[in-house]
Amino acid sequence: MLHPCFANARLYIYTTFMQEKEGFIMNKKQSNVIILGSTGSIGIQALDVIRMHSDSFRVLGLAAKDEVQLLREQIELYQPEYISLADKESIKKLGELGGSGVKKALPGVEGLCELASLPEADIVLVALSGAIGILPTLAAIEARKRVALANKETLVAAGDIVMQEARQQGALIIPVDSEHSAIFQCLAGEARHLHRIWLTASGGPFRDFTREQMKAVDLEMALQHPNWSMGPKITIDSATLMNKGLEVIEAHHLFGVGYNEIEVLLQAESIIHSMVELQDGAFLAHLGRPDMRIPIQYALTYPERMESPVERLDFRTLGAIHFGRPDTQAFPALALAYEAGKAGGTMPAVLNAANEVAVNSFMQRRIDFARIPLLVERVMEMHDMVKQPDLDSILAADAWARVRCEELI
Ligand SMILES: NC(=O)C1=CN([C@@H]2O[C@H](COP(=O)(O)OP(=O)(O)OC[C@H]3O[C@@H](n4cnc5c(N)ncnc54)[C@H](OP(=O)(O)O)[C@@H]3O)[C@@H](O)[C@H]2O)C=CC1
Numbered sequence: 425m426l427h428p429c430f431a432n433a434r435l436y437i438y439t440t441f442m443q444e445k446e447g448f449i450m451n452k453k454q455s456n457v458i459i460l461g462s463t464g465s466i467g468i469q470a471l472d473v474i475r476m477h478s479d480s481f482r483v484l485g486l487a488a489k490d491e492v493q494l495l496r497e498q499i500e501l502y503q504p505e506y507i508s509l510a511d512k513e514s515i516k517k518l519g520e521l522g523g524s525g526v527k528k529a530l531p532g533v534e535g536l537c538e539l540a541s542l543p544e545a546d547i548v549l550v551a552l553s554g555a556i557g558i559l560p561t562l563a564a565i566e567a568r569k570r571v572a573l574a575n576k577e578t579l580v581a582a583g584d585i586v587m588q589e590a591r592q593q594g595a596l597i598i599p600v601d602s603e604h605s606a607i608f609q610c611l612a613g614e615a616r617h618l619h620r621i622w623l624t625a626s627g628g629p630f631r632d633f634t635r636e637q638m639k640a641v642d643l644e645m646a647l648q649h650p651n652w653s654m655g656p657k658i659t660i661d662s663a664t665l666m667n668k669g670l671e672v673i674e675a676h677h678l679f680g681v682g683y684n685e686i687e688v689l690l691q692a693e694s695i696i697h698s699m700v701e702l703q704d705g706a707f708l709a710h711l712g713r714p715d716m717r718i719p720i721q722y723a724l725t726y727p728e729r730m731e732s733p734v735e736r737l738d739f740r741t742l743g744a745i746h747f748g749r750p751d752t753q754a755f756p757a758l759a760l761a762y763e764a765g766k767a768g769g770t771m772p773a774v775l776n777a778a779n780e781v782a783v784n785s786f787m788q789r790r791i792d793f794a795r796i797p798l799l800v801e802r803v804m805e806m807h808d809m810v811k812q813p814d815l816d817s818i819l820a821a822d823a824w825a826r827v828r829c830e831e832l833i
């Protein structure tokens with residue numbers, strides 16, 4: 425059965441493809457890009473893409489939290505007019521590193537929102553990690569920018585509000601997350617025939633571990649993703665399978681598909697980035713090397729494509745591709761995410777916020793790996809859910825869950 429918001433989502437995808445046909449997109453010679461999270465894994469790769477296509481893209485603004493040294497180097501190379509850092513202290517430190525030629529330096533979430541809605545900006549890449557992305561993403565949508573959205577936590581916590589705002593404003597959200605970029609591409613011209621999404625998962629470094637073995641894993645082991653090189657938080661999420669859980673909720677919002685129509689499929693090599701199953705039993709898959717520069721570039725160039733330096737797949741030397749079912753006993757985080765998604769309301773925001781706190785404390789070696797999903801589950805149990813939350817209720821639930829989770833640690 426199709427989810428009730430499928431019609432809207434279909435309309436949203438249809439509108440996106442119509443805008444493509446009408447030449448609404450990319451009709452400028454050089455697009456001005458804002459990168460929120462430029463010092464992170466996605467941000468750095470996005471700058472690489474822009475450097476290769478500097479005729480088509482120009483960096484207008486960069487934002488980071490407190491990685492002042494790296495941001496200084498990026499400013500030197502890409503000469504943005506605007507920057508943002510988490511606070512005035514970090515901006516002062518940046519200033520002490522010498523004249524940068526930056527026109528305006530803006531602190532905090534307000535700074536992120538101001539960058540996201542600059543009149544000269546064409547594309548806003550949201551590559552922040554965590555629910556801190558909610559307000560800047562909404563600011564970009566309200567300013568009718570193209571939003572290249574890597575930050576999945578925003579859709580998990582506030583997906584209904586974000587997607588409704590995008591539909592109302594007619595703003596484009598192009599997914600950057602590899603699976604969602606794959607699904608978006610498979611759905612071109614086929615959205616109305618969608619039957620089911622097959623969301624692929626590598627299974628992470630502990631794919632073949634039992635629950636017992638998982639008790640002994642440490643931070644170094646959890647940070648070794650078998651296929652992708654990513655920031656620390658998402659790498660830990662991949663190891664617990666919470667990443668896949670967050671992606672199930674992300675897919676629900678982006679494509680308006682009910683939770684029973686989203687299947688997680690283990691695909692150990694991360695060569696198939698995801699698949700769609702259509703009404704008539706046909707499957708469309710998106711394949712490629714596990715390299716985020718491909719989906720990042722696509723979100724910038726859509727509906728066009730450009731050359732990329734990413735090494736090509738050679739199927740003749742690839743060998744086998746392995747499939748399997750995820751083990752939700754050994755990886756309870758995936759089941760928790762389905763549960764939170766199906767509950768709806770403020771529950772996904774609570775799942776996400778508790779997970780952010782738990783992962784952070786695991787990275788500080790304050791808790792064991794196996795406690796991450798247990799903490800998330802306990803905070804969800806304690807939550808008095810709001811069924812149809814507005815933005816303030818979402819933000820309040822997020823803040824509440826962070827405090828509860830900290831208390832439990
Ligand atoms: N990495 C990947 O391959 C993929 C990532 N994603 C998603 O993309 C997003 C980014 O991931 P990733 O690049 O790995 O994360 P990283 O941790 O590598 O980078 C996060 C970026 O966000 C900045 N940031 C974090 N908090 C704040 C804040 N409060 N204010 C301003 N800036 C902030 C960081 O700044 P600073 O450096 O100063 O701390 C950094 O630039 C996540 O939502 C992730 O799930 C999705 C698919 C693949």
Ligand SMILES: CC(=O)[C@@H](O)[C@H](O)COP(=O)(O)O
Nearest residue numbers: 601602625626627628662667
């Ligand atoms: C690159 C990307 O999109 C990640 O979200 C990736 O999917 C993580 O790998 P897992 O499949 O192990 O979660």
Ligand SMILES: [Mn+2]
Nearest residue numbers: 601602603671
């Ligand atoms: Mn992904």
